[in-house]
Amino acid sequence: MIVLPREKSVREAMLTAAVCRGFFEYKNELIRVQQGLVGEYYVDRQWDDMQLNTPYFLLHDFQTSKHQIDTIFLCPKFLLILEIKNITGIIEIDNTTHQFTRKLKDGSVQGFRNPLNQAQRHQRMLEQYIRTLPIVYVVVLAHPKTIIERIPPNAPIIHSSGLESYVRDLLASHHPCLTNDQLEQLLQQLLQMRVSVKPKLNIDASLMRRGVLCNQCAAQMYYKHGNFICLDCILKDDGTLLQQALSDYYLLVDEWISNEQFRTFLGINSIHAAKRLLKKLELPYVGEKRFRKYRILWKC
Numbered sequence: 001m002i003v004l005p006r007e008k009s010v011r012e013a014m015l016t017a018a019v020c021r022g023f024f025e026y027k028n029e030l031i032r033v034q035q036g037l038v039g040e041y042y043v044d045r046q047w048d049d050m051q052l053n054t055p056y057f058l059l060h061d062f063q064t065s066k067h068q069i070d071t072i073f074l075c076p077k078f079l080l081i082l083e084i085k086n087i088t089g090i091i092e093i094d095n096t097t098h099q100f101t102r103k104l105k106d107g108s109v110q111g112f113r114n115p116l117n118q119a120q121r122h123q124r125m126l127e128q129y130i131r132t133l134p135i136v137y138v139v140v141l142a143h144p145k146t147i148i149e150r151i152p153p154n155a156p157i158i159h160s161s162g163l164e165s166y167v168r169d170l171l172a173s174h175h176p177c178l179t180n181d182q183l184e185q186l187l188q189q190l191l192q193m194r195v196s197v198k199p200k201l202n203i204d205a206s207l208m209r210r211g212v213l214c215n216q217c218a219a220q221m222y223y224k225h226g227n228f229i230c231l232d233c234i235l236k237d238d239g240t241l242l243q244q245a246l247s248d249y250y251l252l253v254d255e256w257i258s259n260e261q262f263r264t265f266l267g268i269n270s271i272h273a274a275k276r277l278l279k280k281l282e283l284p285y286v287g288e289k290r291f292r293k294y295r296i297l298w299k300c
């Protein structure tokens with residue numbers, strides 16, 4: 001049973017907003033995050049047809065203030081941490097240095113954070129709180145073409161296609177430690193440990209590209225008679241692109257915006273026109289007159 005579904009990544013939304021708003025230095029990070037998400041969704045699907053003969057809970061993207069665990073599988077016999085990697089090429093982990101490298105066809109070699117060390121860190125954290133059942137971990141390679149060349153002996157690294165048999169082997173080699181009620185209690189304990197931390201990018205908001213951006217030519221749209229219009233494409237925004245712009249502001253600057261900030265960001269000259277538009281958007285607000293601030297609502 002999935003208790004925590006994998007939600008849209010705030011980090012991905014934030015990096016996408018940054019790149020759209022002119023901070024191109026985040027492009028590579030965005031690609032890496034997106035590849036990681038594709039891998040996570042791919043591995044998530046492996047659970048669909050497993051038909052395991054035990055009650056279990058799946059918690060995807062489990063976050064505390066210092067840990068982000070891709071998936072937790074909780075059952076009465078053990079808790080399994082999944083560290084998911086979507087990396088192509090030939091991978092190696094040096095037993096002595098713990099260095100994790102990936103070699104591509106063209107011979108280039110890149111280093112990454114060692115996923116075994118990452119998973120062990122999560123394991124140590126959970127072991128501080130949970131003493132009633134064993135906590136184990138596995139690194140799952142999402143990409144079917146990744147070649148595992150050299151890893152420490154018995155290192156728990158598998159391809160996603162092997163996840164089912166890996167879990168079945170674990171179930172066969174462990175005894176139940178918890179009753180169903182205790183399992184439910186432990187689940188609640190885990191859910192209470194969660195903290196969602198809004199990621200932050202170190203950007204200079206004054207350098208951000210402003211405006212409602214046309215989704216066809218990316219030009220800044222002009223505000224005229226209550227509508228945002230792209231003069232090049234003769235495209236009129238139905239409100240979607242304005243929402244997108246406000247979402248970018250939320251992600252990159254702040255969730256609160258004043259009338260003046262709203263005008264500066266969107267290129268609206270009239271204070272009254274901005275006020276009318278803000279009213280139409282029905283944003284919650286605090287404060288009166290020039291101290292009024294509107295709260296941008298953002299959903300992932």
Ligand SMILES: [Zn+2]
Nearest residue numbers: 214217230233
């Ligand atoms: Zn346009």
